[in-house]
Amino acid sequence: MIQSEQTDRQTLIKLQGVRKIYGTGQAAMEALRGIDLHIEEGDFVAVMGPSGSGKSTCLNILGCLDTPSYGDYIFKGITVNGLDRNQRAHLRRNYLGFVFQGYNLLSRTSALENIELPLIYRGVHIKERQRLAIQALDAVGLRGWESHTPSELSGGQQQRVAIARAIVTKPAVLMADEPTGNLDTVRGHEIMDLLVELNKTQGITIVMVTHEPDMAAYTKRTVHFLDGLIESDKQNGKIK
Amino acid sequence: MLWDTFILAFREIRRHVLRSLLTVLGIVIGVASVITMVTLGNGATVQVTEQIASLGSNLMMVSPGKGGHGQRSIAPPFKLADAEAIAREIRSLAAVAPSSNQGVTAIFGNENWATTLTGSDNQYFNVRNWTIKTGRIFSNSELRAGAAVCVIGETVREKLFGKQEALGKRIRLGKLSFQVIGLLQSKGQSTMGMDQDDTVIIPLRAFQRRISGNQDIGMIQVSAAEGASTEKVQEDIEHLMRERRHISSSEDDDFNVRDLKEIVKMLTGTTQVLTALLSAVAAVSLLVGGIGIMNIMLVSVTERTREIGIRLAIGALESEVLMQFLVEAVVLSSSGGLFGIILGLSACAGLKGVLQVPFIFNPGIVILAFLFSAAVGVVFGYFPARKAAGLDPIEALRHE
Ligand SMILES: Nc1ncnc2c1ncn2[C@@H]1O[C@H](COP(=O)(O)OP(=O)(O)OP(=O)(O)O)[C@@H](O)[C@H]1O
Ligand SMILES: [Mg+2]
Numbered sequence: 001m002i003q004s005e006q007t008d009r010q011t012l013i014k015l016q017g018v019r020k021i022y023g024t025g026q027a028a029m030e031a032l033r034g035i036d037l038h039i040e041e042g043d044f045v046a047v048m049g050p051s052g053s054g055k056s057t058c059l060n061i062l063g064c065l066d067t068p069s070y071g072d073y074i075f076k077g078i079t080v081n082g083l084d085r086n087q088r089a090h091l092r093r094n095y096l097g098f099v100f101q102g103y104n105l106l107s108r109t110s111a112l113e114n115i116e117l118p119l120i121y122r123g124v125h126i127k128e129r130q131r132l133a134i135q136a137l138d139a140v141g142l143r144g145w146e147s148h149t150p151s152e153l154s155g156g157q158q159q160r161v162a163i164a165r166a167i168v169t170k171p172a173v174l175m176a177d178e179p180t181g182n183l184d185t186v187r188g189h190e191i192m193d194l195l196v197e198l199n200k201t202q203g204i205t206i207v208m209v210t211h212e213p214d215m216a217a218y219t220k221r222t223v224h225f226l227d228g229l230i231e232s233d234k235q236n237g238k239i240k
Numbered sequence: 241m242l243w244d245t246f247i248l249a250f251r252e253i254r255r256h257v258l259r260s261l262l263t264v265l266g267i268v269i270g271v272a273s274v275i276t277m278v279t280l281g282n283g284a285t286v287q288v289t290e291q292i293a294s295l296g297s298n299l300m301m302v303s304p305g306k307g308g309h310g311q312r313s314i315a316p317p318f319k320l321a322d323a324e325a326i327a328r329e330i331r332s333l334a335a336v337a338p339s340s341n342q343g344v345t346a347i348f349g350n351e352n353w354a355t356t357l358t359g360s361d362n363q364y365f366n367v368r369n370w371t372i373k374t375g376r377i378f379s380n381s382e383l384r385a386g387a388a389v390c391v392i393g394e395t396v397r398e399k400l401f402g403k404q405e406a407l408g409k410r411i412r413l414g415k416l417s418f419q420v421i422g423l424l425q426s427k428g429q430s431t432m433g434m435d436q437d438d439t440v441i442i443p444l445r446a447f448q449r450r451i452s453g454n455q456d457i458g459m460i461q462v463s464a465a466e467g468a469s470t471e472k473v474q475e476d477i478e479h480l481m482r483e484r485r486h487i488s489s490s491e492d493d494d495f496n497v498r499d500l501k502e503i504v505k506m507l508t509g510t511t512q513v514l515t516a517l518l519s520a521v522a523a524v525s526l527l528v529g530g531i532g533i534m535n536i537m538l539v540s541v542t543e544r545t546r547e548i549g550i551r552l553a554i555g556a557l558e559s560e561v562l563m564q565f566l567v568e569a570v571v572l573s574s575s576g577g578l579f580g581i582i583l584g585l586s587a588c589a590g591l592k593g594v595l596q597v598p599f600i601f602n603p604g605i606v607i608l609a610f611l612f613s614a615a616v617g618v619v620f621g622y623f624p625a626r627k628a629a630g631l632d633p634i635e636a637l638r639h640e
Contacts (some may be wrong), residue, residue, distance in 0.1 A: 065553055065633050086557055093555025104550050104637060108255065120244055121555045165554070 012173065012205055013039040013062060018071035020057050020228075031057040033228035034071070039207065041172075044199045046216035046236075047209045049225030055209045056101055056177055058225070062207060063098050063175040064088040076172075093121050097166035099176035101209075103158040105150040105165070112137065112146040115165045122169060136164040139194060155182040163191065167198060174198070176208040180215050192218040242563075249568040252540075253575075263536045264576030266529025267616060271580025271609045272587065274522040278605045279588040281515040283597040288507045292500050294427050294436070298334070298464040299367060299500045302326070302477055306496060315494040316485065317456035320444075325484060326460060330476050332468035337363035340447055340458035346392075346440060347412040348400040355396050357413055357440050359447020360461075367463045375407050375422030378443050386445030390418040393437040394426035416450050418442060470499050526612070529576065530620035537569050537624035548628050549636025562629035569621020570614050577613025581606055 020032040031054045039045055047055050060066040061073055064080055067088075073080040076095070080088065092098075097118075105114045115133040124132070137143060140160040150158050159182050166174055179195070180188035196218055198204045208219065216222050217236065224231040253260045304315040323338035339360035346353050358364070362377050375391070382389055390413070397406050410417045418440075427436045448455055464473045474497045481495055541548070551561055585601075592599045 060634055063553075086559075089552065089555060089557045092553065093557075096555075098553060100553070100637065102637075104546070104553075106547055106550060117551070118554045121551075121557075121560065 011038050012041045012043075012076060013037070013207075014072070014074040015058075015061070015068075016072045016074070018058075018061065018068040018073060020054070020061065020066070021069045031228055032061075032068070035228075035230055037223065037230065037233075039205065041205055042199070042203050044196070044206045044218075044220040045208065046219040046222045047207060047225060048211065048213075048216055048222060049231070053225040054228040055225050059175050059177050059207065059209055062173075063096055064091045065098070093118065093169075095172040097169060097171035097174040097204075099159075099162050099166045099174070099179045101177040101181070103150070103155075103162045105158055105161055107150055110147045110149055111142065111153065111161045111164075114150070114161055115168050118165060118169050132168050133164075136168040137161075139167065140164045141190065156184065156187050159183060160187075160191070163194075167204070170202060171204065173205045173207065176206065178209050178211065180210065180212065185214070188212070188215060242567075245560075245564050245567045246571065248564060249571040252568055253572060259536065260572060263532050264529065264572055264579065266525050266532050267573050267576030267613050268529075268580040268583060270522045270524075270526035270529055271577045271613055272584040273525065274519060274609055275581055275584025275605065276587045276591075277515055277518045277522070279584070279600060279602060280591065280595065280597055281511045282600045282602055283588075283592075284511050285508045286600055287598055288511075289504055292504050292507075294369060295500060298466070298468070298470055300462045300464065300470065300474060300477070301498045301500075302460040302462060302481065302495060303458065303498075304495045306492065306494060317458075318460060318495075319455055320457060322481070322484060323457060323460045326462065326477060326480065329480050330462075330473065332465040332473060334463045334465045335363045335366040336463075337361060337367045337461045338444060338457045338459075339364055339461055340444070340452060340456065342447075342451060344413050344440070344451070346396060346400060348409065351400045351402075353396060353399040355393075355438050355440055357442065357447070357451065359442050359444040359451065361444055364441065364461065367461045369427075371425040373423045373425040375420070377422060383443045383445065386443050386447075386449050388416060388418045388446060388450070389421045389442065391422035391424060391441045392420055393424045393439040395435055395437040396440055397423055413440065413442070414451060418446075470501060474499055526616055530573070530616040533569055533573055533617060534620040534624060536572075537565060537621055538627070540568075541565065541624050541628045544628075545631065545636050545639040548631050549633050549639065552631065552633035553637060558629040561631075562625045565625035565628045566618065566621050569625065570617035573617030573621070574610060574614040577610050577616075580613065581609055584609075 015035045015037040018032055018035040019030065022029045022031055035058060047059065049055055057066070061068055064075065065088075067073070067081050071081075075091065078091070080091065083091070106117065112130070112133050115136050116129045119129040119132060134146070137146060140163050142157060142160055142164065145153065145157065150161070153161065159179065163176070163179055166176065174195075176195070180191050183191060192215055195206055195208065199206050206219075208215075210216050219236060221233070221235050223233045302318075304317050306315070318338070320338055323336055327333065327336040337360050339358055341356055341358040344355060344357040346355050361383055364370070365372070365377055372391070373394075377391065378387075378389065381387070390411070392406065392411075400406070400411060401409070406420050406423060408420065410419050412418075424437070424439070444457075462473070462477065464470050477497050478493065482493065485494065487493065548561060551564075552558075585606075588599050591597070
């Protein structure tokens with residue numbers, strides 16, 4: 001397993017000069033052009049910026065799904081870019097929750113089973129698994145929709161199942177790529193309340209991509225991306 | 241975890257019932273044919289061995305002519321003296337019976353039945369393992385005088401007498417009338433379509449005088465003593481007969497000594513060759529079945545790229561995704577194996593009546609066939625599973 005050095009307890013996430021280049025030669029495209037970012041434990045960060053500015057790319061790297069082309073990503077004192085696929089998979093399963101930009105639920109699989117999925121890979125026993133999954137389903141307000149498959153759920157409901165799946169393991173960090181993107185404002189605010197609560201009561205560090213300033217206003221800190229660079233990084237004055 | 245993987249595999253297979261059925265058809269056919277062939281082959285071998293044993297233990301047949309039938313007429317026939325010489329000169333013999341036979345129609349009242357008539361002496365009953373059910377064997381005076389008496393087999397009794405008492409009745413064999421003095425204990429259905437019970441036995445002298453009209457002997461049947469080497473006995477008989485028939489060392493035998501063990505060996509050999517050959521055919525169909533599984537698993541991996549991406553992104557290890565697809569392939573192929581086993585065994589049970597071959601259940605081959613079908617899943621499922629596990633989560637998630 002991975003030895004955590006825990007040099008700097010507070011700094012959970014450290015990006016140092018991270019660049020991500022897609023493709024090679026003429027077709028090469030630099031999605032991230034040198035990102036320096038520190039995120040402390042317990043922080044709640046909103047990532048904003050125009051489409052194509054590299055938000056999802058950055059989140060994928062933070063979520064240990066992708067590795068930087070250049071630069072370092074240090075998570076919990078572990079240099080992630082030095083790890084192999086398997087070690088990164090261990091990080092994902094043990095510390096990270098991910099809400100994808102598309103919902104990415106398993107089709108033809110009930111909401112409850114979708115939510116149970118990360119618990120299966122954590123080796124949680126079936127009874128406990130179902131209990132936690134129902135709890136998470138409750139938290140996102142989908143009680144009664146356990147046995148519905150994604151095709152029987154609305155876009156917003158699918159999004160909430162995706163959120164439930166990401167939080168069911170009580171991860172150290174939750175990465176959410178536009179978790180309110182498909183929700184009406186009422187539902188969107190409900191989700192934001194939920195995230196704030198998770199951040200407050202369970203101390204889950206949250207990094208959330210969003211286009212809506214309304215939603216970003218719930219967070220503690222807003223990072224603006226522009227053309228693969230961080231344009232601004234501000235603490236939000238007042239938390240709703 | 242492994243249990244969850246199994247559940248997952250079953251569910252995935254259930255989603256594509258028809259596709260899964262078609263995929264495993266090759267395996268089903270392969271396994272079914274292996275099971276059928278081996279089971280029937282075993283049955284046939286056991287049957288042949290049992291039936292030949294019922295003919296008489298350590299039976300050897302000495303007859304004039306070389307191996308085949310063609311030269312038999314040219315080779316001089318045996319005489320009674322030849323049988324006496326064998327009985328006298330050869331050691332470790334249990335019994336020696338000179339015999340001749342001929343087809344004949346047996347008639348009683350309105351009933352008639354075409355059967356085989358054998359002329360021999362009382363030794364014949366020993367050599368051929370006959371026991372008398374009711375009545376008696378020939379008396380010495382009957383043998384010496386060539387009396388018109390006969391011992392009949394169960395089939396002949398049934399055909400001529402039905403429910404009537406047969407003992408003491410007179411039946412016509414050809415132009416002559418013989419009295420039934422004994423009934424043979426039935427041996428049941430017999431070797432290679434021949435019914436052993438379809439037989440009538442009369443004293444050799446009666447046969448020679450009244451039926452064939454000459455002193456020839458068709459065959460000398462010999463049974464080696466228990467524990468004696470049949471090879472040695474065969475060699476001794478050959479030596480003796482060459483001497484008696486004045487065959488120089490440069491000439492071939494003009495008679496042959498057939499050991500029933502050789503016939504057994506030859507017959508079981510044939511079934512074994514047949515089994516091996518058909519097993520090869522079965523192996524090919526298993527191979528084709530395996531390739532079918534590989535193909536469908538590759539299709540499945542492509543179809544489910546997104547699912548694989550989700551699993552990997554959520555924390556599944558490569559080895560777990562590999563396992564998932566491998567288990568699926570194995571469940572697929574071994575359920576094909578299971579179907580094949582059921583199909584094969586029912587085919588055997590069904591053919592049992594038609595082919596008159598006993599059904600001998602061989603758990604070894606059933607287990608082997610099952611393990612083999614599972615192994616086909618492992619071998620042919622590995623490559624697709626490897627491919628699934630090696631997918632990049634981000635790219636897999638982008639796949640549409
Ligand atoms: N796998 C890839 N291959 C090639 N180019 C890519 C890939 N992923 C992202 N890109 C490019 O990198 C740039 C940044 O993409 P990214 O998805 O990070 O944008 P984003 O900020 O999340 O946009 P949006 O708000 O629309 O989701 C885009 O120009 C995109 O075309
Ligand atoms: Mg994006």
